[in-house]
Amino acid sequence: MARKLSTRKRPKREDKQLKEKKKIESEVFDRYSMLILGGFLNKKVIRSVDYPIASGKEAIVFRATAGEKFKGEGEHIAIKIYKIETSNFSRMQSYIRGDPRFLSVGGVKRGIIFAWCRKEFRNLQICKDAEVPAPIPYFFKDNVLLMQFLGEEGIPDSLLVDVGSDNPEKDCNTLLGYVRKLYGKGFVHADISEFNILMHGDVPYLIDIGQGVLLDHPKAEEFMRRDVENILRYFRKYGIEKNAEEVIRWVKSA
Ligand SMILES: Nc1ncnc2c1ncn2[C@@H]1O[C@H](COP(=O)(O)OP(=O)(O)O)[C@@H](O)[C@H]1O
Numbered sequence: 123m124a125r126k127l128s129t130r131k132r133p134k135r136e137d138k139q140l141k142e143k144k145k146i147e148s149e150v151f152d153r154y155s156m157l158i159l160g161g162f163l164n165k166k167v168i169r170s171v172d173y174p175i176a177s178g179k180e181a182i183v184f185r186a187t188a189g190e191k192f193k194g195e196g197e198h199i200a201i202k203i204y205k206i207e208t209s210n211f212s213r214m215q216s217y218i219r220g221d222p223r224f225l226s227v228g229g230v231k232r233g234i235i236f237a238w239c240r241k242e243f244r245n246l247q248i249c250k251d252a253e254v255p256a257p258i259p260y261f262f263k264d265n266v267l268l269m270q271f272l273g274e275e276g277i278p279d280s281l282l283v284d285v286g287s288d289n290p291e292k293d294c295n296t297l298l299g300y301v302r303k304l305y306g307k308g309f310v311h312a313d314i315s316e317f318n319i320l321m322h323g324d325v326p327y328l329i330d331i332g333q334g335v336l337l338d339h340p341k342a343e344e345f346m347r348r349d350v351e352n353i354l355r356y357f358r359k360y361g362i363e364k365n366a367e368e369v370i371r372w373v374k375s376a
């Protein structure tokens with residue numbers, strides 16, 4: 123009897139609704155990430171998850187309110203959740219699932235995402251040690267990263283691309299200085315652009331640093347060049363002209 127019930131085909135309409143509901147849920151969080159957040163709530167590291175600040179293809183960033191057991195600074199915490207269910211990868215997975223040759227792919231994908239999250243945590247620590255402004259990393263578990271919330275009075279800071287620079291000469295030099303300082307510590311951000319810089323008051327902060335590499339990476343120098351060129355390209359519209367090759371030489375002399 124039970125078997126019969128469980129194999130009974132649902133009416134089409136309900137099927138569609140269920141699919142839609144599942145889609146919306148997975149857009150916000152997948153079940154797995156929800157359990158991890160539940161853990162942080164239970165341990166009173168966070169008191170609440172307040173609202174999504176931004177949602178991209180690979181990750182979603184929330185503002186959360188710190189709980190009583192949280193020993194860091196500030197009332198708020200930024201939580202970055204790397205999406206497990208909703209990347210292109212998961213569309214691929216739906217083709218692969220059920221094929222016995224690919225039984226372990228789900229695990230591989232998770233592994234890659236978890237490694238990415240762990241790498242972002244470590245990379246943020248490198249910035250902290252180098253005293254380059256970036257969110258202070260607090261904790262991570264699997265695909266969930268807790269870090270310093272960058273904002274003022276609970277309102278998240280804006281990206282450089284949205285607010286622009288009030289002092290382009292200074293901001294340009296500051297950012298090139300970050301590249302040099304990190305290079306000197308053996309590290310390259312590898313995705314610096316006006317889309318990954320938050321203006322915290324008048325101090326630019328580097329964010330989104332999961333792809334950062336150590337200098338022994340074969341493309342480290344190429345990535346550093348690209349970071350420098352992105353900064354110079356952005357500030358060129360403010361009339362700032364610097365010779366990229368000279369800047370790169372200066373970075374490498376760190
Ligand atoms: N620590 C933070 N404090 C406040 N806002 C943040 C923080 N980190 C990220 N954000 C916001 O979330 C957005 C997405 O974060 P990011 O790390 O760039 O992820 P993505 O991989 O989706 O680009 C950012 O553009 C920024 O607006």
Ligand SMILES: [Mg+2]
Binds near residue numbers: 317318330
């Ligand atoms: Mg980004």
